[in-house]
Amino acid sequence: MNGSGIHLKRVLISDDISPRCIEILEENGIEVTKKISLNSNELKEEIKKYDGLIVRSATRVTKELIEAAPNLKLIGRAGTGVDNIDVEAASEKGIVVMNTPGGNSISAAELTCAMIISLSRSIPQATASMKEGKWDRKKFMGNELLGKTLAIVGLGRIGKEVATRMQAFGMRTIGYDPITTAETAKQMKVEFCSLEEVWAQADYITVHVPLIPQTTNLINDAVLAKCKRGVRIVNCARGGIVDEAALLQALNSGHVAGAGFDVFVEEPPADYSLARHPNVVSTPHLGANTVEAQQRVAEEVAEQFVLVAKGESLLGAVNAFALSAAMNEENQAWVRLARSLGAMLGGLAREKPQNMAVEVTWRCPTAKHAVESFASAAIAVGLLESGRNEGKLNLVSAPHLAAKLGLKVSMRKESAPCCSLTVDLRAGAHAWHAVGTVQGAVVQLLEMDGARFGGQGATLLDGYVTLAKVKDASAAVQQVVRWEPFSKGDVSNMAFTAGAKGASWMVLCSTKPLPTDVLGGQTEAIVQFATV
Numbered sequence: 001m002n003g004s005g006i007h008l009k010r011v012l013i014s015d016d017i018s019p020r021c022i023e024i025l026e027e028n029g030i031e032v033t034k035k036i037s038l039n040s041n042e043l044k045e046e047i048k049k050y051d052g053l054i055v056r057s058a059t060r061v062t063k064e065l066i067e068a069a070p071n072l073k074l075i076g077r078a079g080t081g082v083d084n085i086d087v088e089a090a091s092e093k094g095i096v097v098m099n100t101p102g103g104n105s106i107s108a109a110e111l112t113c114a115m116i117i118s119l120s121r122s123i124p125q126a127t128a129s130m131k132e133g134k135w136d137r138k139k140f141m142g143n144e145l146l147g148k149t150l151a152i153v154g155l156g157r158i159g160k161e162v163a164t165r166m167q168a169f170g171m172r173t174i175g176y177d178p179i180t181t182a183e184t185a186k187q188m189k190v191e192f193c194s195l196e197e198v199w200a201q202a203d204y205i206t207v208h209v210p211l212i213p214q215t216t217n218l219i220n221d222a223v224l225a226k227c228k229r230g231v232r233i234v235n236c237a238r239g240g241i242v243d244e245a246a247l248l249q250a251l252n253s254g255h256v257a258g259a260g261f262d263v264f265v266e267e268p269p270a271d272y273s274l275a276r277h278p279n280v281v282s283t284p285h286l287g288a289n290t291v292e293a294q295q296r297v298a299e300e301v302a303e304q305f306v307l308v309a310k311g312e313s314l315l316g317a318v319n320a321f322a323l324s325a326a327m328n329e330e331n332q333a334w335v336r337l338a339r340s341l342g343a344m345l346g347g348l349a350r351e352k353p354q355n356m357a358v359e360v361t362w363r364c365p366t367a368k369h370a371v372e373s374f375a376s377a378a379i380a381v382g383l384l385e386s387g388r389n390e391g392k393l394n395l396v397s398a399p400h401l402a403a404k405l406g407l408k409v410s411m412r413k414e415s416a417p418c419c420s421l422t423v424d425l426r427a428g429a430h431a432w433h434a435v436g437t438v439q440g441a442v443v444q445l446l447e448m449d450g451a452r453f454g455g456q457g458a459t460l461l462d463g464y465v466t467l468a469k470v471k472d473a474s475a476a477v478q479q480v481v482r483w484e485p486f487s488k489g490d491v492s493n494m495a496f497t498a499g500a501k502g503a504s505w506m507v508l509c510s511t512k513p514l515p516t517d518v519l520g521g522q523t524e525a526i527v528q529f530a531t532v
Contacts, residue, residue, distance in 0.1 A: 006308050006309065007309070008030055008073065008305060009031060009051050010030070010033070010050045010052070011030055011031070011050060011054060011305065012032075012033050012034075012046065012047060012049075012050040012052070012054070013032060013033070013035075014036060014054070014055050014058075015036055015054075015058045016058075017056060017078055017294075018294055018298035018299070020295060020298050020302070021054065021078070021298035021302040022034060024302035024306065025302050025305060028306045028309070030052075030306070030309065036058075040060075040065070043059070043065060044064065044065055047068060048069060048070060048071065050072065051071055051072065051074065052076070052305060053074070054305070055075070055076075055078070056078050057079060057083075057084055061075055061085040061086060063086045066089045066095065067089070072093070073095060073096065074095065074096050074098070074305065075090060075095060076099070076100075076305060077098070077099040078100055078103070078297040078298055078300070078301040079099060079103065079104060080099060080103070080104055080105075080108070080158075081210055082099050083210075083211060087319050088400070090319065091397060094396045094398075095396065096308070096314065096317050096319065096320045096396055097318050097319050097320075098304055098308075098316035098320075099316055099318060100300040100304070101316065102300070103293060103297030105158050105161055106161060106293070107290040107292065108158045108237075108293075111262060111286060112206055112208075112260075112287075113165045113166060115206075115236065115281055116145070116150070116206070116260065117145070117169075118260065118281045119204070119232045119259075120144070120145055124281050126140045145166070145171050146169065146170035147170060148172070149172045149173075149201050149204070150162075150163075150171045150204045150206065151176075151193075151199075151201065151204065152173060152174070152190065152208065153198065153209060154176075154207060154208030154209035154237070155175045155184070155208075156177070156180075158237075159175065159208040162208070163175070164188070167189055173188075173189065173191070174191040174193045174198060174202070175188075175191070175192060176193055180192075196226070199227050200228070201228075202228065205227070205233050206233075207235050208236075209237060209238075210237075210238065211237075211238035217243040218241050219233065219241065219243060219246075221243065221249065221250070225255075230255075230256075231255075231256055231257065232259065233247060233260070234259070234261075235262065236260070236263065236287050239266070240265045244274050247274065248274050248277065251277050256279075257279065258279040258280065258281070259274075259277075259279070260280070260281045260282075261274065261281070261282045261283075262282070262283045262285055262286055263285055264285075311327060312327070319396060320396050322373060322374035322376075322378070322395040323377075323396055325370045325373040325374045326378070326395055328370070332441075333440075333441045333442070333443055334374075334378075334421070335374060335378045337421055337437070337438055337443045338371075338374070338375045338379045339382040339385075340436070340443065340445075340529070341379060341421065342379035342381060342382025342383040343383070343527070344382070344529075345358075345383070345434055346384070346386030346425070347467075347529065349425055349427045349432065351427040353383070353384065353406060354406030355427050355428065356407055356408070356425055356426070357410075357426045358383065358409045358410070358424070358425050358426075359410050359424045360376055360411045360412070360422070361412055361421070361422040362411070362414070363419065364419040365419070372411055372413050376399070376409045376410075376411045377395045378395060378398075379409060379423060380399055381393050381394065381395065381398040382529070383409075386529065420436065421437065422434070423435075433448070433450065435447040436460075442459055443531075444456055444457035444458065444459055444460070445458040445467075445507055447497075449505070451505050457495075458495035460509060460531060461492045461493050461509040463509055463510055463511045463512075464510050464513045464514065464529070465507065465509055465529055465530075465531055466507070466508040466526065467505065467527045468508075468519060468523045468525065468527070469506075469523065470496075470504050470506050470519065470523055471503055471522050473496045473504040475522055476496075476504075476522050479518055480494065480519075483514070485512050490511045490512050491510045492509045493507070493509040494506065494507070494508045494509075495507045503524060509531075514528065
């Protein structure tokens with residue numbers, strides 16, 4: 001994995017999916033194998049052969065499965081959410097995880113609206129009564145939606161689509177979202193409220209948020225007590241957002257008039273008490289279960305895989321923000337610089353990660369390059385590589401491994417006439433300082449510990465870079481010249497700069513590693529790393 005893309009040769013599809021997904025991948029030179037209904041042991045054995053994995057909701061991508069996949073680089077879910085994927089385990093292995101959040105938005109929104117309408121007019125219950133040969137009009141007295149207040153918790157894609165459709169029925173729409181602003185909500189014609197205001201005002205409540213610790217049992221007995229008597233609750237998002245036991249109790253007491261549920265904590269439920277309640281409309285997780293949605297998510301996940309393989313985009317990635325920014329061609333030289341600075345200072349420090357504190361300063365007159373979005377991750381890659389830490393290191397895994405090892409990397413941004421990246425590393429009583437920049441697509445080291453390189457700096461070319469603090473620059477040059485590969489043109493660049501005490505920092509770029517004994521007793525410190 002690098003800034004230009006992820007090598008994808010073979011992809012496994014382990015859940016049933018539209019054939020169009022396979023067609024798109026194969027049209028773009030990616031070999032595809034579809035094997036569904038594999039048990040966990042069979043899947044662990046099979047996954048070893050593949051670079052990519054595509055699932056829907058049936059396959060559980062566990063930590064154990066991820067650890068059994070030495071070649072896996074990309075996991076894609078054809079659908080919204082990644083509840084069935086251990087994203088943390090994937091991130092630690094440097095594996096990109098993506099989904100197709102927009103693919104089933106319309107289908108999920110339409111089902112939500114159908115639930116609201118069904119609750120207002122008891123359509124499923126009346127249908128069941130008719131099938132039993134009964135004509136009971138009085139039993140199924142309904143309510144109009146006109147003028148009622150619909151509270152939408154979660155104003156993302158699906159929440160927005162629900163608002164648009166239910167506004168057409170004359171409903172007043174209010175909503176809450178921790179990310180969406182009041183101004184954005186206003187553009188949706190949704191009154192932005194706090195959660196406390198939502199509970200108190202709503203006639204109907206629908207949730208469209210992911211299942212995370214903060215949203216688990218979001219609607220519980222305490223919240224239901226704050227709601228109007230006769231409120232109706234809809235959950236077509238994720239099982240567990242609504243406390244099912246609390247809801248069932250509120251339904252039995254009559255405080256909640258009805259509920260529409262497409263998702264459950266356990267699927268299928270071990271206990272059907274909630275689904276069987278006469279005032280509950282329930283379906284077996286049908287939110288994305290339309291021909292159009294399944295076709296759409298299949299096409300989207302395949303197209304996303306192709307874009308990744310081409311190095312064009314990480315659309316839909318949920319754990320690769322740094323890598324996504326770094327895939328921009330303009331940013332790739334800055335990635336190389338950040339990694340090189342990390343490798344240099346980490347090699348000089350020769351300390352355990354938990355003993356190092358790193359401060360990164362990004363200086364630039366404009367926001368042309370989004371360097372601050374990936375610099376810390378790239379520097380962490382270099383630092384951890386220098387310590388030969390175990391594990392796959394890339395822009396996805398390095399931040400997680402750094403946090404796990406106790407490596408502290410802080411980032412700040414300053415305005416300056418020219419763009420540069422500064423890294424200060426402290427380990428105990430020792431400190432190191434490096435400054436670099438990019439000219440065009442050329443990586444330049446400008447300064448080491450107060451010693452500046454002449455001209456535009458020391459160019460860091462592809463191959464092997466040796467950074468050494470030498471006692472005598474002239475003597476060092478003579479020794480490098482006597483190195484046999486030098487006469488064969490294997491040294492592409494060599495630069496020196498004077499230090500405060502007369503010693504010099506030397507940068508040497510070569511196609512082969514420079515043996516440390518070439519410089520003999522000239523070195524006070526030396527670091528070597530590969531730039532490709």
